[in-house]
Amino acid sequence: MLLRIYAPHISDAKAGQFVILQLKEDSERIPVFVLETFQDGFSCILEIVGRSTLEIKEEGEEFYYVGGPLGKPFPANYYGKVVLYSKNWGVAGAISVGRALKEMGNHITLVYFEEVFTDILKKEKFDEVILEKDLKAYKGVDLVITVGDNLLSKNVSDMYPSVRHIATPKVYMLCSVGLCLSCRLKVGDGYSLACTDGPWFDAHSIDWEEVIKKEDTYKEEEKIALEEYLKKLASKRISA
Structure with a gap:
């Protein structure tokens, strides 16, 4: 997914820095690279691979927390x-x-x-x-x-x-x-x-x-979390 997020405090991020996204108060915190910045925020690319990223795809309208810019910028210079x-x-x-x-x-x-x-x-x-x-x-x-x-x-x-x-x-x-x-x-x-x-x-x-x-390290826990969330989504769709 390509996301464009309103977050003015990220607009001065440098090349190679990242942000932390947290959809809800009890959601996992996800690090993502800043793709580009604009006056009131930034864009990023999200790979849908597990429970937390799928949650953003299915329920994301706004984020509970957007932290950054984080990490050291890439050592940009002339290399050739x-x-x-x-x-x-x-x-x-x-x-x-x-x-x-x-x-x-x-x-x-x-x-x-x-x-x-x-x-x-x-x-x-x-x-x-x-x-x-x-x-x-x-x-x-x-x-x-x-x-x-x-x-x-x-x-x-x-x-x-x-x-x-x-x-x-x-x-x-x-x-x-x-x-x-x-x-x-x-x-x-x-x-x-x-x-x-x-x-x-x-x-x-x-x-x-x-x-x-x-x-x-957390492969089994990630698998269980995704399975539980898929059950939750299926239940919601049946109810709807």
Whole structure:
């Protein structure tokens, strides 16, 4: 879903920052990248994958809480030839970062792997927008960026061992202000928090095996929550 949200306090968000959305007082808090800002708010892309995102699709008219802008902006600078790899929810972050880097004179190639939001991508003034089925490396690259999938980031990091690689890991993020530690990940010889130290990191320093292993931490709970919500929706439709 492409959402346009009235939230004046988000209108000064920088490329690569994110917000927290909470539909109701008892709803889950969801981190999403800011796609673009306007005078009274921002737009974002929401991937419908579970109970909380489905709840927004089915019942969303206004949000109980919109927090942000959060996280450190992407380190926008002149790098040269930049390739962005994006999947799933990461396309919004890839577009916003790609725009900022293009304005600084970089050559931008955006590679994505799902045929979604093609109309949005076609309007972008990038040098190349490529829909790929299989992952491959490009020659003469000065910087690679990955966003939206941990396995993608790991594989790209392996493909470009000597090229600077900046990535945002997919992690659980509950509080988004550094208190809950749910987004803690190993970076280099220490640990960092994706919400306050990130969301952008040197991909070659991240322990991707550990990050990927944590993806299934709440898999069973998420499955049960979705099943219960689908029952609730079915009940409502029968009653109507």
